[in-house]
Amino acid sequence: MAQVEFKNVVKDYGAFQAVKGVTFTVEDGEFVALVGPSGCGKTTTLNLIAGLLDLSDGEISISGRRINDLDPKDRDIAMVFQNYALYPNKTVGENLGFPLRMRKVPKAELNDKVNQAASLLDISHLLDRYPRELSGGQQQRVALGRALVRDPQVFLMDEPLSNLDAKLRVQMRAELTRFHKELNATVIYVTHDQLEAMTMADKMAVMNGGVLHQYDTPERVFEEPANLFVAGFVGSPAMNLLPASRIERDGQTFATGDRWEIALSERNASCARRSTSDQIVLGARHSSITIHEARTPNCIPARVYTVEPTGDLTYVHIEVGETRLVISTDPQSQITAGQDVWIDLEQERMHVFDAKSELRIRPE
Ligand SMILES: Nc1ncnc2c1ncn2[C@@H]1O[C@H](COP(=O)(O)OP(=O)(O)OP(=O)(O)O)[C@@H](O)[C@H]1O
Ligand SMILES: [Mg+2]
Incomplete structure:
Protein backbone atom coordinates (compact mmCIF):
# COMPACT_ATOMS: atom_id res chain seq x y z
CA MET A 1 0.00 0.00 0.00
CA PHE A 233 -21.01 22.87 4.58
CA VAL A 234 -20.30 20.05 7.02
CA GLY A 235 -23.05 18.49 9.10
CA SER A 236 -26.63 17.82 8.27
CA PRO A 237 -28.16 20.24 8.95
CA ALA A 238 -25.04 22.43 8.69
CA MET A 239 -24.00 24.84 11.45
CA ASN A 240 -26.25 27.89 11.97
CA LEU A 241 -24.39 31.12 11.24
CA LEU A 242 -25.65 34.39 12.66
CA PRO A 243 -23.89 37.65 11.66
CA ALA A 244 -23.39 40.07 14.58
CA SER A 245 -21.41 43.05 15.81
CA ARG A 246 -19.30 43.08 18.94
CA ILE A 247 -19.82 45.91 21.38
CA GLU A 248 -18.26 46.61 24.77
CA ARG A 249 -20.37 48.19 27.49
CA ASP A 250 -19.83 48.46 31.26
CA GLY A 251 -16.92 46.03 31.10
CA GLN A 252 -19.08 43.42 29.41
CA THR A 253 -18.90 42.13 25.80
CA PHE A 254 -22.10 41.79 23.79
CA ALA A 255 -23.02 40.43 20.36
CA THR A 256 -25.74 42.48 18.71
CA GLY A 257 -27.83 42.24 15.60
CA ASP A 258 -30.92 43.91 14.29
CA ARG A 259 -33.10 44.35 17.43
CA TRP A 260 -31.25 41.80 19.56
CA GLU A 261 -28.33 41.69 21.93
CA ILE A 262 -26.79 38.94 24.04
CA ALA A 263 -24.01 39.05 26.60
CA LEU A 264 -21.10 36.78 25.65
CA SER A 265 -19.45 34.42 28.11
CA GLU A 266 -15.79 35.19 28.90
CA ARG A 267 -14.69 32.39 26.54
CA ASN A 268 -16.67 33.81 23.59
CA ALA A 269 -15.95 37.44 24.49
CA SER A 270 -12.22 36.75 24.27
CA CYS A 271 -12.73 35.20 20.83
CA ALA A 272 -14.81 38.16 19.68
CA ARG A 273 -12.14 40.61 20.88
CA ARG A 274 -9.56 38.89 18.66
CA SER A 275 -11.60 39.46 15.50
CA THR A 276 -9.90 41.77 12.97
CA SER A 277 -12.94 44.08 13.14
CA ASP A 278 -16.06 44.34 15.28
CA GLN A 279 -17.89 42.24 12.71
CA ILE A 280 -18.26 38.63 13.83
CA VAL A 281 -20.43 35.60 13.03
CA LEU A 282 -21.83 33.36 15.76
CA GLY A 283 -21.98 29.67 14.93
CA ALA A 284 -24.29 27.19 16.66
CA ARG A 285 -25.20 23.60 15.84
CA HIS A 286 -28.92 22.80 15.66
CA SER A 287 -28.66 20.86 18.90
CA SER A 288 -26.99 23.66 20.86
CA ILE A 289 -29.89 26.11 20.65
CA THR A 290 -32.94 26.02 22.92
CA ILE A 291 -36.27 27.54 21.93
CA HIS A 292 -38.37 29.36 24.56
CA GLU A 293 -41.98 30.25 23.89
CA ALA A 294 -41.91 33.24 26.26
CA ARG A 295 -39.54 36.20 26.46
CA THR A 296 -36.36 35.05 28.28
CA PRO A 297 -33.31 37.07 29.37
CA ASN A 298 -30.19 36.97 27.17
CA CYS A 299 -32.12 35.27 24.34
CA ILE A 300 -32.65 36.35 20.75
CA PRO A 301 -36.20 37.11 19.53
CA ALA A 302 -37.12 35.13 16.42
CA ARG A 303 -40.11 33.93 14.44
CA VAL A 304 -40.88 30.34 13.49
CA TYR A 305 -40.87 29.88 9.71
CA THR A 306 -41.73 26.20 9.44
CA VAL A 307 -41.75 23.03 11.55
CA GLU A 308 -40.36 19.84 10.04
CA PRO A 309 -40.98 16.57 11.91
CA THR A 310 -38.54 13.79 10.89
CA GLY A 311 -39.54 11.10 13.38
CA ASP A 312 -36.81 11.09 16.04
CA LEU A 313 -36.31 14.84 15.95
CA THR A 314 -38.30 17.83 14.82
CA TYR A 315 -36.46 20.58 12.97
CA VAL A 316 -37.78 24.07 13.60
CA HIS A 317 -36.75 26.64 11.00
CA ILE A 318 -36.74 30.11 12.47
CA GLU A 319 -35.90 33.59 11.25
CA VAL A 320 -33.78 36.13 13.09
CA GLY A 321 -34.21 39.15 10.84
CA GLU A 322 -32.92 38.00 7.45
CA THR A 323 -31.11 34.96 8.80
CA ARG A 324 -32.67 31.51 8.74
CA LEU A 325 -31.64 29.03 11.47
CA VAL A 326 -32.49 25.36 11.94
CA ILE A 327 -32.97 24.07 15.49
CA SER A 328 -33.75 20.53 16.57
CA THR A 329 -36.38 19.98 19.24
CA ASP A 330 -38.09 16.96 20.62
CA PRO A 331 -41.10 15.78 18.58
CA GLN A 332 -43.48 16.52 21.47
CA SER A 333 -42.87 20.26 21.07
CA GLN A 334 -46.00 22.33 20.40
CA ILE A 335 -44.23 25.08 18.46
CA THR A 336 -46.00 26.15 15.26
CA ALA A 337 -45.22 28.21 12.17
CA GLY A 338 -45.65 31.98 12.59
CA GLN A 339 -45.09 31.89 16.36
CA ASP A 340 -42.78 34.38 18.13
CA VAL A 341 -40.04 32.62 20.10
CA TRP A 342 -36.82 33.44 21.98
CA ILE A 343 -33.72 31.39 21.30
CA ASP A 344 -30.91 30.60 23.67
CA LEU A 345 -27.47 29.85 22.21
CA GLU A 346 -25.49 27.53 24.46
CA GLN A 347 -22.31 29.55 25.08
CA GLU A 348 -20.03 26.57 25.77
CA ARG A 349 -20.74 25.10 22.33
CA MET A 350 -20.88 28.40 20.45
CA HIS A 351 -18.30 29.25 17.77
CA VAL A 352 -17.10 32.74 16.93
CA PHE A 353 -15.91 33.59 13.41
CA ASP A 354 -14.13 36.66 12.11
CA ALA A 355 -16.61 38.05 9.54
CA LYS A 356 -13.83 39.66 7.44
CA SER A 357 -11.27 36.84 7.27
CA GLU A 358 -14.06 34.22 7.60
CA LEU A 359 -11.78 32.20 9.90
CA ARG A 360 -12.97 30.59 13.11
CA ILE A 361 -11.42 32.20 16.20
CA ARG A 362 -10.14 29.51 18.54
CA PRO A 363 -11.03 29.80 22.23
CA GLU A 364 -7.88 30.42 24.25
N1 LIG B 1 -12.65 19.34 -19.41
C1 LIG B 1 -13.02 20.44 -18.78
N2 LIG B 1 -12.87 21.66 -19.35
C2 LIG B 1 -13.21 22.80 -18.71
N3 LIG B 1 -13.70 22.84 -17.46
C3 LIG B 1 -13.87 21.67 -16.82
C4 LIG B 1 -13.54 20.41 -17.46
N4 LIG B 1 -13.81 19.41 -16.57
C5 LIG B 1 -14.29 20.03 -15.46
N5 LIG B 1 -14.33 21.36 -15.61
C6 LIG B 1 -14.75 22.35 -14.61
O1 LIG B 1 -13.89 22.23 -13.48
C7 LIG B 1 -14.61 22.36 -12.28
C8 LIG B 1 -14.39 21.14 -11.41
O2 LIG B 1 -14.99 20.03 -12.03
P1 LIG B 1 -15.06 18.61 -11.32
O3 LIG B 1 -15.65 17.64 -12.28
O4 LIG B 1 -13.73 18.29 -10.77
O5 LIG B 1 -16.09 18.92 -10.12
P2 LIG B 1 -16.65 17.95 -8.99
O6 LIG B 1 -16.24 18.52 -7.68
O7 LIG B 1 -16.28 16.53 -9.28
O8 LIG B 1 -18.24 18.15 -9.14
P3 LIG B 1 -19.45 17.09 -8.99
O9 LIG B 1 -19.71 16.97 -7.51
O10 LIG B 1 -20.58 17.78 -9.69
O11 LIG B 1 -19.06 15.80 -9.64
C9 LIG B 1 -16.07 22.58 -12.66
O12 LIG B 1 -16.33 23.96 -12.61
C10 LIG B 1 -16.14 22.07 -14.08
O13 LIG B 1 -17.12 22.78 -14.83
MG1 LIG C 1 -17.39 14.83 -9.83
Missing part, protein backbone atom coordinates in the same frame (compact mmCIF):
# COMPACT_ATOMS: atom_id res chain seq x y z
CA ALA A 2 1.01 3.58 -0.33
CA GLN A 3 1.21 7.17 0.82
CA VAL A 4 -0.13 9.84 -1.57
CA GLU A 5 1.31 13.34 -1.37
CA PHE A 6 0.01 16.51 -3.03
CA LYS A 7 2.28 19.55 -3.21
CA ASN A 8 0.79 22.80 -4.51
CA VAL A 9 -1.17 20.96 -7.17
CA VAL A 10 -2.77 23.21 -9.79
CA LYS A 11 -5.05 22.27 -12.68
CA ASP A 12 -6.08 24.76 -15.33
CA TYR A 13 -8.70 24.01 -17.96
CA GLY A 14 -7.74 26.77 -20.38
CA ALA A 15 -8.34 30.05 -18.56
CA PHE A 16 -10.34 28.35 -15.78
CA GLN A 17 -8.46 27.13 -12.71
CA ALA A 18 -10.25 24.08 -11.29
CA VAL A 19 -7.63 23.16 -8.63
CA LYS A 20 -5.79 26.05 -6.99
CA GLY A 21 -2.62 24.92 -5.27
CA VAL A 22 -3.75 22.00 -3.15
CA THR A 23 -1.36 20.45 -0.59
CA PHE A 24 -2.11 17.41 1.58
CA THR A 25 -0.79 13.95 2.41
CA VAL A 26 -2.80 10.75 2.59
CA GLU A 27 -0.90 8.35 4.83
CA ASP A 28 -0.44 4.71 3.99
CA GLY A 29 -3.67 2.82 4.70
CA GLU A 30 -5.77 5.92 5.34
CA PHE A 31 -9.32 6.36 4.11
CA VAL A 32 -9.82 9.98 3.05
CA ALA A 33 -13.22 11.40 2.12
CA LEU A 34 -13.06 14.26 -0.37
CA VAL A 35 -16.14 16.45 -0.02
CA GLY A 36 -17.36 19.78 -1.36
CA PRO A 37 -20.14 21.27 -3.48
CA SER A 38 -20.71 20.29 -7.09
CA GLY A 39 -17.99 21.67 -9.38
CA CYS A 40 -15.42 22.27 -6.60
CA GLY A 41 -12.80 20.05 -8.26
CA LYS A 42 -13.21 16.61 -6.65
CA THR A 43 -13.30 14.51 -9.82
CA THR A 44 -10.51 16.63 -11.31
CA THR A 45 -8.37 15.87 -8.24
CA LEU A 46 -8.93 12.11 -8.59
CA ASN A 47 -8.21 12.24 -12.31
CA LEU A 48 -4.90 13.97 -11.61
CA ILE A 49 -3.87 11.12 -9.29
CA ALA A 50 -5.02 8.48 -11.76
CA GLY A 51 -3.13 10.21 -14.58
CA LEU A 52 -6.22 10.82 -16.70
CA LEU A 53 -5.35 14.54 -16.59
CA ASP A 54 -1.97 16.29 -16.59
CA LEU A 55 -1.03 18.69 -13.78
CA SER A 56 -0.59 22.37 -14.69
CA ASP A 57 1.74 22.89 -11.73
CA GLY A 58 2.89 21.24 -8.51
CA GLU A 59 3.65 17.64 -7.75
CA ILE A 60 1.93 14.40 -6.83
CA SER A 61 3.96 11.54 -5.39
CA ILE A 62 3.03 8.03 -4.36
CA SER A 63 5.22 6.50 -1.64
CA GLY A 64 7.82 9.20 -2.21
CA ARG A 65 7.99 8.72 -5.97
CA ARG A 66 6.96 11.64 -8.19
CA ILE A 67 4.27 10.41 -10.59
CA ASN A 68 3.47 13.56 -12.60
CA ASP A 69 4.85 12.07 -15.78
CA LEU A 70 4.19 8.42 -15.09
CA ASP A 71 1.86 6.62 -17.50
CA PRO A 72 -1.59 5.89 -15.94
CA LYS A 73 -1.14 2.15 -16.43
CA ASP A 74 2.11 2.21 -14.44
CA ARG A 75 0.59 3.95 -11.39
CA ASP A 76 -1.02 0.85 -9.86
CA ILE A 77 -4.21 2.71 -9.03
CA ALA A 78 -7.79 1.46 -9.30
CA MET A 79 -10.49 4.03 -9.92
CA VAL A 80 -14.22 3.59 -9.55
CA PHE A 81 -15.92 6.28 -11.58
CA GLN A 82 -19.05 8.34 -11.04
CA ASN A 83 -20.34 6.59 -14.21
CA TYR A 84 -19.16 3.05 -13.98
CA ALA A 85 -17.53 2.50 -17.42
CA LEU A 86 -18.13 -1.26 -17.61
CA TYR A 87 -17.23 -3.12 -20.81
CA PRO A 88 -20.64 -3.53 -22.49
CA ASN A 89 -19.65 -6.63 -24.47
CA LYS A 90 -18.29 -8.56 -21.52
CA THR A 91 -20.33 -10.40 -18.92
CA VAL A 92 -20.19 -9.35 -15.27
CA GLY A 93 -17.73 -12.19 -14.58
CA GLU A 94 -15.50 -11.12 -17.49
CA ASN A 95 -15.70 -7.50 -16.38
CA LEU A 96 -14.58 -8.45 -12.88
CA GLY A 97 -11.77 -10.69 -14.13
CA PHE A 98 -10.53 -8.36 -16.87
CA PRO A 99 -7.88 -6.45 -14.86
CA LEU A 100 -6.47 -9.79 -13.69
CA ARG A 101 -6.50 -11.31 -17.18
CA MET A 102 -4.51 -8.29 -18.42
CA ARG A 103 -1.92 -9.12 -15.77
CA LYS A 104 -1.91 -12.79 -16.79
CA VAL A 105 -3.03 -14.03 -13.37
CA PRO A 106 -3.50 -17.86 -13.45
CA LYS A 107 -7.07 -18.96 -14.15
CA ALA A 108 -7.74 -20.62 -10.79
CA GLU A 109 -6.55 -17.60 -8.83
CA LEU A 110 -8.53 -15.29 -11.13
CA ASN A 111 -11.71 -17.29 -10.54
CA ASP A 112 -11.14 -17.30 -6.80
CA LYS A 113 -10.70 -13.56 -6.65
CA VAL A 114 -13.71 -12.90 -8.89
CA ASN A 115 -15.92 -15.17 -6.80
CA GLN A 116 -14.68 -13.58 -3.58
CA ALA A 117 -15.43 -10.04 -4.81
CA ALA A 118 -18.79 -11.13 -6.26
CA SER A 119 -19.85 -12.67 -2.98
CA LEU A 120 -18.67 -9.64 -0.97
CA LEU A 121 -20.79 -7.41 -3.21
CA ASP A 122 -23.70 -9.82 -3.47
CA ILE A 123 -23.56 -10.14 -7.26
CA SER A 124 -22.62 -13.85 -7.54
CA HIS A 125 -25.93 -14.59 -9.24
CA LEU A 126 -25.24 -11.98 -11.94
CA LEU A 127 -21.86 -13.21 -13.23
CA ASP A 128 -23.24 -14.38 -16.61
CA ARG A 129 -25.26 -11.26 -17.34
CA TYR A 130 -24.22 -8.26 -19.45
CA PRO A 131 -24.05 -4.72 -18.00
CA ARG A 132 -27.14 -3.62 -19.98
CA GLU A 133 -29.11 -6.33 -18.16
CA LEU A 134 -28.29 -4.82 -14.73
CA SER A 135 -29.84 -2.04 -12.68
CA GLY A 136 -27.78 1.08 -11.95
CA GLY A 137 -26.98 -0.12 -8.45
CA GLN A 138 -25.88 -3.53 -9.70
CA GLN A 139 -23.62 -1.93 -12.33
CA GLN A 140 -22.11 0.18 -9.61
CA ARG A 141 -21.30 -2.87 -7.54
CA VAL A 142 -19.65 -4.57 -10.53
CA ALA A 143 -17.49 -1.46 -11.01
CA LEU A 144 -16.49 -1.63 -7.33
CA GLY A 145 -15.75 -5.34 -7.67
CA ARG A 146 -13.49 -4.72 -10.64
CA ALA A 147 -11.41 -2.36 -8.51
CA LEU A 148 -11.36 -4.74 -5.54
CA VAL A 149 -9.96 -7.74 -7.46
CA ARG A 150 -6.94 -5.72 -8.58
CA ASP A 151 -5.53 -5.13 -5.13
CA PRO A 152 -3.82 -1.88 -6.20
CA GLN A 153 -1.62 0.53 -4.22
CA VAL A 154 -4.35 3.17 -4.09
CA PHE A 155 -8.11 3.11 -4.58
CA LEU A 156 -9.80 6.19 -5.98
CA MET A 157 -13.58 6.19 -5.72
CA ASP A 158 -15.88 8.82 -7.16
CA GLU A 159 -19.27 8.55 -5.44
CA PRO A 160 -19.35 4.78 -5.80
CA LEU A 161 -22.57 4.39 -3.83
CA SER A 162 -24.57 7.24 -5.34
CA ASN A 163 -26.90 4.99 -7.38
CA LEU A 164 -27.79 2.60 -4.61
CA ASP A 165 -31.01 2.70 -2.62
CA ALA A 166 -30.85 3.76 1.02
CA LYS A 167 -30.74 0.25 2.47
CA LEU A 168 -28.06 -1.02 0.10
CA ARG A 169 -26.00 2.11 0.75
CA VAL A 170 -25.92 1.44 4.47
CA GLN A 171 -24.95 -2.18 3.79
CA MET A 172 -22.25 -1.23 1.26
CA ARG A 173 -20.92 1.43 3.60
CA ALA A 174 -20.30 -1.23 6.22
CA GLU A 175 -18.76 -3.56 3.61
CA LEU A 176 -16.42 -0.87 2.35
CA THR A 177 -15.32 0.02 5.86
CA ARG A 178 -14.61 -3.64 6.61
CA PHE A 179 -12.80 -4.16 3.33
CA HIS A 180 -10.68 -1.07 3.98
CA LYS A 181 -9.69 -2.38 7.41
CA GLU A 182 -8.95 -5.89 6.12
CA LEU A 183 -6.86 -4.79 3.14
CA ASN A 184 -5.42 -1.79 4.97
CA ALA A 185 -5.92 -0.02 1.67
CA THR A 186 -5.19 3.63 0.90
CA VAL A 187 -8.50 5.05 -0.30
CA ILE A 188 -9.49 8.49 -1.58
CA TYR A 189 -13.24 8.61 -1.71
CA VAL A 190 -15.43 11.34 -3.16
CA THR A 191 -18.91 11.61 -1.74
CA HIS A 192 -21.83 14.00 -1.46
CA ASP A 193 -23.11 12.05 1.50
CA GLN A 194 -22.07 13.65 4.81
CA LEU A 195 -22.88 10.52 6.75
CA GLU A 196 -20.65 8.42 4.51
CA ALA A 197 -17.79 10.84 5.01
CA MET A 198 -18.29 11.06 8.78
CA THR A 199 -18.63 7.33 9.33
CA MET A 200 -16.11 5.86 6.89
CA ALA A 201 -13.22 8.30 6.74
CA ASP A 202 -10.05 8.64 8.83
CA LYS A 203 -9.71 12.15 7.42
CA MET A 204 -11.90 14.55 5.51
CA ALA A 205 -10.70 16.93 2.81
CA VAL A 206 -13.17 19.78 2.38
CA MET A 207 -12.87 21.65 -0.93
CA ASN A 208 -14.60 24.68 -2.40
CA GLY A 209 -13.84 26.43 -5.68
CA GLY A 210 -10.63 24.44 -6.20
CA VAL A 211 -9.28 25.36 -2.75
CA LEU A 212 -8.72 22.87 0.08
CA HIS A 213 -10.33 24.54 3.12
CA GLN A 214 -9.67 21.91 5.77
CA TYR A 215 -7.96 18.54 6.01
CA ASP A 216 -8.48 16.79 9.32
CA THR A 217 -10.34 14.00 11.12
CA PRO A 218 -14.14 14.07 10.68
CA GLU A 219 -14.51 14.87 14.39
CA ARG A 220 -12.22 17.89 14.15
CA VAL A 221 -13.82 19.13 10.94
CA PHE A 222 -17.20 18.90 12.66
CA GLU A 223 -16.18 20.26 16.08
CA GLU A 224 -13.57 22.79 14.97
CA PRO A 225 -14.38 23.98 11.43
CA ALA A 226 -11.56 26.10 10.04
CA ASN A 227 -13.80 28.78 8.57
CA LEU A 228 -17.32 29.83 7.63
CA PHE A 229 -17.36 27.71 4.49
CA VAL A 230 -16.54 24.47 6.31
CA ALA A 231 -18.97 25.30 9.13
CA GLY A 232 -21.78 25.95 6.67
